Amino acid sequence: MHSENIAAYIGLDVHKETLAVAIAAPERLGEVRYYGTINNEAQAVRRLFQKLQGLYGNILSCYEAGPCGFGLYHQLTAMNIKCQVIAPSRIPKSPTDRIKNDHRDAISLARLLRAGELTPVWIPDLTHEAMRDLIRARAAAKRDSRVARQRILSMLLRTDKRYAGKHWTGKHRTWLANQSFSQPSQQIAFQHYCQSLEQIEDRILQLDQEISRLLPEWSLCNLVCQLQALKGVGQLTAITLVAELGDFSRFSSPKQLMAFLGLVPGEYSSGNSIRPRGITKVGNSELRRLLYEAAWSYRTPAKVGAWLIYYRPDSVTQYSKDIAWKAQQRLCSRYRSLTAKGKKSQVAITAVARELTGFMWDIALAAQSPFSQQKQN
Template sequence: MGESITFVGLDVHKATIAVCVAEAGRDGEVRYVGEIPNEPGALDKLAARLGRGGRTPRFAYEAGPCGYGVYRHLRRRGHDCVVVAPNLIPRKSGERIKTDRRDATALARLHRAGELTPVWVPEPEHEAMRDLVRARADMVEALGKARQRLQGFLLRHGRAYDGKRWTWPHRKWLMEQTFSQPAQQVACQEYLDAVNELEARIERLTGRIRDLVPAWSMAPVVEALQAMRGVSLIVASALVAEVGDFTRFDNPRQLMAYLGLVPSEHSSGAKRRQGGITKAGSSLARRMLVEGAWTYRLPARISAQMRPRLAGLPREVRDVAWKAQVRLCARYRRLQAIGKRPQVVVTAIAREMVGFAWAIARMVTPPVRTA
């Protein structure tokens, strides 16, 4: 007698989980079980109930704000569970009704049909580093907004700085600004304090990343990626934290697509039209790569800043990094010479950086565990 499999769709929310089951087979029953509390005990009872009679439940739910707690709990209990990519779930174009019951039913049916795309679930240590890197990125974004607010306030009152901003002379000028109205003086000081506080937070988070990376299981990958030009400690940490296990990509083109750096395409018949990049995947990793790509506008060389990062790395890693620098610097100048816009050039360079990063990471990637 063959194994009896039950495919379970879970629509996970903060307090509740909507459950639907689909029996194995094309014409098997698809039924809505109901809602259970989002608690470990309730999940254990559900799994025991669905496993009666020798049946094997296979769970699936969408990646979302509730994280991987349900996945990790079910896996610890020995159950099969996958977390699926929400943007890759097939949907009917004319469907305008969305409920928890419908979502759970669709997950169960599509899981049975094998049409769901699982995401890679990091181990808790890896997820912790990802949270730290993202926290720093959030502070950088908040700092940019705080600076804009300060500059906007000063501009409204006719105060404009002509030199390079956020240098020591600029900061000295900011601290010297005075207003006749006490309320405006207070407002200016609060805007300036907000900028200073966010800069201090970013410095602290950068220090914590620098301290914690050596103890991370992915530290060899982070160190090796810094052999590339434009890939500092923060860029390498962000890329590794967002991508995770580089060995799960069979070729660099898959990684480029995963990071949303490949052109979109709409082709029909004899017509083939490519558009802007897809911007799928992690926006943080993509932004870091594009920022690093700007460094290739200068001639290829090993700078004094890069020499300490290269010390102690395997010869093959340094060779690939130098090959990348020579090729990408030349490609930057070539694309620029034929009149490509700067944004298009750096995006193309960032895409090729991913290929070299993939090659380097696979040379030194340690075995990566999932949660």
């Protein structure tokens, strides 16, 4: 139950064109009723909530996170109306509930909001959301690049054209440029595939330049810099982690962050039977991929790299360097220990990625940012 003196709980089922609205009375067993459907337009929303405020006074509203983003949240908070954006994956659902429609969803949200059984997501400010969109545009371009490369390789395989060396090196690209086909239609198709890849790679380069240009102006630039003290964490990895996770202080412990990223082991136990499972893999799969890539850097013995020695002392604090060195010693030893016991390298890397997340959490809380306090060196 919510501690505030809430007079009504408003559940909103949000779609591109409409909003389904339900209202729950504040009493535990009070009435929950469907109010109706309105157009998903700023003026209609303003009129509705002005009316609800006049009827009930202090109200709390919620809706599921989804493709409509946080525009409704920002509009309601600007009207001094409390609003929560709910994580869809954490909404309790009955296995016997076989009927789904807008008004039932709105009623369910209002009832669960009153019971305090919903989990809100973290809401980025407008500047942070804009940087996150830029990072996601770059990630989308990288996915397009992988698809374009696969199209080229698939066509070469179909036409029995093989390259003996490593793909996508300078020599391989020169070899690609010299390929010719007996059929003009195939030559045209191959040239279009290659031109498409060039355009995508140009787009990635432009996005990288824009990210580097805008990074110094971002309020979390220092946090990005501090995370790069860790071995295997480059600028792009650090920016992506900060853009997607935002407020590291919302995680009360490193274990909570690990669980949020789906890096903790699952379990399926009953009675005296305990059955551990693999990691849960909940949350952002792109962040897990980046952490796996960073974790591969810890296969080799720990050593003080050029980054920790030569990087500007006013950019990376001594505290971050100390944590980075501690992380190297721990994680390199951890990888060797697990592989020596016969664990597969993928299992060892997953364990390293999980512990690396904990060191990131420590550095992030110590970094100077709008979300956390500066820890003294």
